[in-house]
Amino acid sequence: MAVDILLGLQWGDEGKGKIVDVLAPQYQVVARFQGGPNAGHTLEFDGIKHVLHQIPSGIFHSKIKNIIGNGVVLDPVIFKKEIDALGKYNVDYKKNLFLSKKTQIIIPTHRLLDAAYEKSKGENKIGSTLKGIGPTYQDKIARQGLRVGDILSPNFQSKYNKLVQSHKTILEFYNFEYDLTELEKDFFAAINFLKGINLVDSEYMINGFIQEKVTILAEGAQGSLLDVDFGSYPFVTSSNTMAAGACTGLGIAPRHIGKVYGIFKAYCTRVGGGPFPTELNNEEGETLRKVGNEYGSTTGRPRRCGWIDLPALKYAIMLNGVTHLLMMKADVLNSFKEIKVCTHYKLKNGQKVDILSYDVMEEEIEPVYEVLKGWNCSLEGISSFDELPSALSEYINYLENSLKVPVYVVSVGPDRTQTIIKNKVLA
Numbered sequence: 001m002a003v004d005i006l007l008g009l010q011w012g013d014e015g016k017g018k019i020v021d022v023l024a025p026q027y028q029v030v031a032r033f034q035g036g037p038n039a040g041h042t043l044e045f046d047g048i049k050h051v052l053h054q055i056p057s058g059i060f061h062s063k064i065k066n067i068i069g070n071g072v073v074l075d076p077v078i079f080k081k082e083i084d085a086l087g088k089y090n091v092d093y094k095k096n097l098f099l100s101k102k103t104q105i106i107i108p109t110h111r112l113l114d115a116a117y118e119k120s121k122g123e124n125k126i127g128s129t130l131k132g133i134g135p136t137y138q139d140k141i142a143r144q145g146l147r148v149g150d151i152l153s154p155n156f157q158s159k160y161n162k163l164v165q166s167h168k169t170i171l172e173f174y175n176f177e178y179d180l181t182e183l184e185k186d187f188f189a190a191i192n193f194l195k196g197i198n199l200v201d202s203e204y205m206i207n208g209f210i211q212e213k214v215t216i217l218a219e220g221a222q223g224s225l226l227d228v229d230f231g232s233y234p235f236v237t238s239s240n241t242m243a244a245g246a247c248t249g250l251g252i253a254p255r256h257i258g259k260v261y262g263i264f265k266a267y268c269t270r271v272g273g274g275p276f277p278t279e280l281n282n283e284e285g286e287t288l289r290k291v292g293n294e295y296g297s298t299t300g301r302p303r304r305c306g307w308i309d310l311p312a313l314k315y316a317i318m319l320n321g322v323t324h325l326l327m328m329k330a331d332v333l334n335s336f337k338e339i340k341v342c343t344h345y346k347l348k349n350g351q352k353v354d355i356l357s358y359d360v361m362e363e364e365i366e367p368v369y370e371v372l373k374g375w376n377c378s379l380e381g382i383s384s385f386d387e388l389p390s391a392l393s394e395y396i397n398y399l400e401n402s403l404k405v406p407v408y409v410v411s412v413g414p415d416r417t418q419t420i421i422k423n424k425v426l427a
């Protein structure tokens with residue numbers, strides 16, 4: 001059975017958590033393949049809002065196995081808190097949650113390093129979530145990281161001490177003051193807790209499932225424009241957020257990939273620093289933030305808001321091989337009489353382009369907009385594509401024609417039930 005992938009096509013926070021939860025009943029396994037506690041995936045049902053950071057968004061379905069893959073960087077302290085928060089919701093994590101022994105561990109000094117690096121960048125800071133993501137991936141690539149399987153080894157403490165020592169040298173270089181005592185206490189308590197989790201060779205588990213025709217959904221974190229290779233570098237995260245990341249982050253051969261669900265907001269947001277061509281620093285941007293409740297699920301920071309950016313979406317669709325589009329937060333545009341769509345970028349020399357080449361991404365570009373009619377009405381109570389107001393159908397048609405991929409889902413609210421699926425099924 002092929003593995004389907006769901007990922008964000010913008011700068012993250014597209015609504016991945018909600019949609020994984022909605023699609024989960026069609027799958028037997030949900031797996032995270034990259035990122036870590038920088039992610040904040042929100043799920044809403046039965047009047048309760050849950051925010052998951054590292055645990056896959058299939059966890060509330062009792063029949064679904066959830067896997068944290070080798071490509072993830074895991075903070076044991078945050079992980080323990082997440083599990084504790086699930087306590088009152090009847091989630092059987094002993095039965096349904098599996099953690100790869102090859103997952104890299106975020107240790108307290110990774111978080112300190114993140115803060116030290118950001119501080120040293122001054123105005124050019126990335127706007128990191130300060131969860132230690134970059135430094136942990138750095139150690140992974142430098143072949144000196146700690147992995148989950150290491151916690152079972154008698155050498156764990158000495159491996160930890162060696163890594164901390166190397167971090168202390170760097171922290172000293174940055175003149176960064178810290179106190180590790182409390183942080184280490186929490187860390188080692190969480191490491192003990194981790195020993196009681198199902199620690200597995202997830203690549204064998206997943207490939208076994210593929211042979212047995214078990215259905216698997218890979219859940220992306222962040223978004224394509226935050227990808228370390230193709231995003232708005234250096235204002236990116238430190239992993240491959242693309243479909244290809246699911247192959248390396250779970251140990252799946254490319255030939256086993258099936259559908260690629262690309263999810264995007266009907267507009268666009270970004271949290272943290274870096275270019276954002278369609279950003280609205282005006283009343284319209286304020287409205288998007290207010291109506292869309294655009295505040296970070298992980299850090300609470302206000303998200304920057306702007307119009308939808310087609311060149312960026314086309315780029316993400318190309319890189320991921322998106323087969324199905326899912327449009328989120330259409331309801332946030334309900335009050336707009338007009339909706340702008342960025343179709344091109346105007347370069348300094350006057351040339352109009354619709355690509356995100358290296359040169360274009362390095363330049364100060366000006367968005368070129370086409371103006372479409374807003375639907376300017378509530379979407380409440382609508383349950384099928386046929387009932388959508390004509391201006392919203394036209395917006396969807398316009399996007400489908402430009403992006404050359406069909407839209408299968410329109411989301412009209414944060415709750416599980418506020419999801420309109422084309423013909424009620426995802427073909």
Ligand code: GDP
Nearest residue numbers: 013014015016017041042297329411412413414
């Ligand atoms: P993720 O990181 O991609 O999972 O997205 P986040 O959870 O960080 O951010 C998406 C936010 O939008 C969350 O607060 C969701 O509850 C909310 N949300 C998701 N879909 C919709 C929708 O269709 N309409 C509205 N108004 N909110 C939505």
Ligand code: IMO
Nearest residue numbers: 012013038039040127128129221222237271272
């Ligand atoms: P989800 O999965 C939105 C952003 C940060 C920062 C940059 C680098 O919820 O969509 P990092 O902590 O990775 O070093 O930060 O990436 N960022 C996100 N923005 N959603 C996320 O995850 C993000 N994870 C990281 O704001 O600009």
Ligand code: MG
Nearest residue numbers: 013040041297
């Ligand atoms: Mg989020």
